[in-house]
Amino acid sequence: MKSNKSGHIFNMCSIASIKAYPNGGSYAISKFALLGFSKVLREELKEHGIRVTAVLPGATKTSSWAASTLPDSRFIKPEDVAEAIFSAHSLSLNTVVEELLIRPQLGDI
Numbered sequence: 017m018k019s020n021k022s023g024h025i026f027n028m029c030s031i032a033s034i035k036a037y038p039n040g041g042s043y044a045i046s047k048f049a050l051l052g053f054s055k056v057l058r059e060e061l062k063e064h065g066i067r068v069t070a071v072l073p074g075a076t077k078t079s080s081w082a083a084s085t086l087p088d089s090r091f092i093k094p095e096d097v098a099e100a101i102f103s104a105h106s107l108s109l110n111t112v113v114e115e116l117l118i119r120p121q122l123g124d125i
Contacts, residue, residue, distance in 0.1 A: 021065040024105050027054045031074045031117075031124060051115075058114060067112040069104050073097050074119040092120050 017023030032044045033051035054070035061068060075081065077091035097118060104113040 017061075017066050018064045022109065023066040025054075025057060025061075025066065025068045026101055026105075027051075027057075027068070027070050029054065029070045029072045031072055031119065033070070033072050034117075035124070055114075058112075062112075065109070067109075069101075069113050070115045071097070071101060072115060072117045075125040086125065090120055090122055090125055092118055 017025075027050055029051045030043075030047040032040055033047040036044055051070050051072070054068055058068040073092055075091050076094055076097055077088060078094060081091065100116055100118055104116055107113065
């Protein structure tokens with residue numbers, strides 16, 4: 017990427033990167049760290065034309081929620097996360113979405 021002076025790195029963080037919740041210590045630590053790492057990468061790579069985006073989705077309807085009895089309306093569709101990432105990537109090369117925060121319409125679970 018450096019030699020091509022272009023590229024886009026997406027790090028899949030989480031709402032847990034910015035919001036603590038009970039019994040989520042290990043997960044939150046890793047996601048807080050990944051958000052910090054994304055910020056460092058952004059600073060180190062921006063002059064090389066490499067964009068860095070931290071993606072912070074809330075509850076997304078994936079297999080990790082398979083046992084949940086909550087209705088689908090409480091979750092983000094995975095396709096919506098993918099489309100938001102694609103949209104951020106599609107911006108002009110002189111623009112970067114540094115953090116992409118996505119939550120279910122009805123709020124966090």
